[in-house]
Amino acid sequence: MESVNRIDPAMPVGAYQTYSITAPRDAAVVTACEQVACPAWANGWDSVIDERTELGQQQAAYIRGQSRRTFREMKTDGLTVFRFEAHQRCFEEHRTRPEIYLVRDGDWRGNPTGRKRQHTRPADWVEDMTENQGRIVDLQQKG
Known part of the structure; x- marks a missing residue:
């Protein structure tokens, strides 16, 4: 297995959110x-x-x-x-493979709060991530 090279995080794990899209293996559902x-x-x-x-x-x-x-x-x-x-x-x-649109606290080091939420629509997941990125940009501009 290849080792992963990661940049050392600048903040504690609780300061991060992770956005992911996954699909269960070998699962297919009838779709529109x-x-x-x-x-x-x-x-x-x-x-x-x-x-x-x-x-x-x-x-x-x-x-x-x-x-x-x-x-x-x-x-x-x-x-x-x-x-x-x-x-x-x-x-x-x-038939298609279902996708799971997940947002959880933390990063690759873990999820200290255990909080996670699953969006039912891709557009909601994108909106959530866009708003989060906007908050980060605002914080950076404020210094």
């Missing part, structure tokens, strides 16, 4: 199209269905009666084209 930048979600998509087959009839019936998605229907060369609008869930089941 928007979160995985699904092209069908972003741009819309076409589903071409051959209603001359039993499978095609079942697919078309599902789209028309149960899919709860917005589409336009067109017939072409014996096939039915369902054109779906953008920004709605596609028919894929997307």
